[in-house]
Amino acid sequence: MGGMTTRVTHDHGTPLTAGWEVLDEMDHRRAWALFDEKFRFEPRAAKDSALSIVEPVPSLTFDFRPTPAGNESAWIARNDAVNAEALRCFVTEFADNPVFIVLDWQHQSHSFDAGSHAAAGPAAEWRKPVYPWGDYCVFARDDFSEGTFSQPWHNTLCVFGDRMVSTLGRTLSTWLPVLRTDGQC
Template identity: 40%
Template sequence: MEIVEPGRPGWRPMTPIERETAWDRFDETFDFRASVNPEGWPAIDEPAPSVTFDLSVSNGPRLLTAFAALNAEALRCFVWALPDIDELLVLDWQHTAWWFDPRLDDAPAQWDDVQRAQPTVFPDGDYFAFLSPDMTEGTFGHPWEQTLCVMGDRLIDTLGKSLALWLPVVRVNGESTEGRRS
């Protein structure tokens, strides 16, 4: 059993039954396939509409600012673009699953925040999904492929447009685009 310490405002852990139900729905909806091998990527069947971004360009000296900027922008978009959603469900592969009210989160996580118990939109070693309760809108971060899939019209129109200013698009609606890193 995983021990969950108190975290930031707006976060509450799912019960074991809620977690199991959420992962079962996620697996059924997206055909989730965890893999460190490129042959198994992407790890989900990316829905339409969706846009997937290449996070590998943020490695090296850009990593800390990219991590902070992406998490802050995602938080802003969750609040502004999804005002009708009280809580997102947040899945963290092999860890605690969460209910998250982005309106109550007082500060996006920083890379060096060693006290961080909750996942971030920017994948930092695990698969992270931030999803509307019906799983039609949200994000999915792939740590090994170094990608972020943004799902649903409202988030594509906000978070997707913002990220497209500085991150390459690698897939749209699950289909490859030019600009894919080799």
């Protein structure tokens, strides 16, 4: 019997899978400028306890710290569950246009067509996961009105916007602790 594996692409040298396109430099800069303006993004050192964004209203911020130490299977299952639930919300809530901007701090930015990604089935890997790992990562509509922001140093995920909070936020809150609502403890 084989071990569990997650479908997150850690090797960024691999070809992009269905639904993923690299943003050109101008679109990358434009997206980061809008995100910075809207959320007052300030990257923080790992030891810094301050938040890196001003969490918007409405939003829910989830705590991912309770993963049992050394339990890789639990981490993989949680990672896959969060990504699968985010994908479900992206394609059902935004069925008319399931395209998101994906920003990854100090890395390439992407356009993510959740519908194409979902249609590719098991062959589709997550170039960047919604689940917080490694670096700041944003999945958002191009106007940043709806989406997610992962803050790896705090091991949190902020879900923002009316539709994202009422879908992804609602389902994640059934099994993950909520740290903040609308940016407040």
